[in-house]
Amino acid sequence: MTATPAPGTVRVLLADDHAAIRAGLRLLLDAADGVEVVGEAADGTAAVTNARALRPDVVLMDLRMPGTDGITATRAIVAEGLADVLVLTTFDLDEYVDGALRAGAAGFLLKTAEPTALVDAVRRVAAGDGVLAPEVTRRVLAQLSGGRAPARGPSPATTTTTDPAGRPDPRLAGLTPREVDVLGALGRGLSNQGIADELVITEATAKTHVSRVLAKLGVVSRMQAAIVARDAGLA
Known part of the structure; x- marks a missing residue:
């Protein structure tokens, strides 16, 4: 019998094609107060399917996965209103950042983020806030303002x-x-x-x-x- 999550618990779905990364993220998030990992997905198609079935609050989404990539999966999840998406990736290339945000991602973090920063980002996205990795914030704001400094x-x-x-x-x-x-x-x-x-x-x-x-x-x-x-x- 599955336990009912405590009121206010942030329910998270992990989407990453590397099992070891998913395992590490699960350990980190399950150890945090008020956060629970409710499922995993190894590709974008599974991420969308599991989001439909599990209705998590946040999908922690990798971008480069076999088959359906993370940007395509993000677009589908957001379009259906299944969950908020927090991108967690190794890559901070402009095309990935821009693609993820235009697909509707609520946040973008790099896998080099400190554990406390990751947990905080999950909570903030679940609360309705947006999150951008410090490494890409200035560049994104400059792009949004037509190339001018923020x-x-x-x-x-x-x-x-x-x-x-x-x-x-x-x-x-x-x-x-x-x-x-x-x-x-x-x-x-x-x-x-x-x-x-x-x-x-x-x-x-x-x-x-x-x-x-x-x-x-x-x-x-x-x-x-x-x-x-x-x-x-x-x-």
Whole structure:
């Protein structure tokens, strides 16, 4: 008989083609408070199948696997709303980072990450936050801002919802002023708690606003919302 997980436990599915890596990750995560590994997959097809069956909170996804790769599997899992995906890979090449984030991954970490950082990332993704490895954060933000160095968020007086030609960005037409503020915060990479602190609201309210912003924009991840924010000049 399978034990019922404790309330608040983060349920994780491991997807990696190396059994030894999966075993090491299982030992690490099962030893962490409030985290439980509920299944494993050795390729992308199995990852999607097991995500459908097990409905984990987070899929810890490798990118290079035989058959269906991790990016394709991520896209399928996110599209079906099966789980949030945290990519864990050896490679930080631009095409992998960009492909994973555009597929809807909620986070991207390298396998060189410290154990505590990995556990924290799993918890943060399960809580609705996005996570990027420090090694790739600056490069990703530079790409999102058109090759410019990452910039601090604008003050309310300078916030705009127009494109570079001065036209209103139609993607933001359905957002309330508060949701525009939230989108700008997402563009600057703030967590739910960071958004709450900046807007003087509760973290639960921030999470609700983030969910509504993603739904209205038709995107599936905070990183994709950040792209919209930067395109619109909000960050």
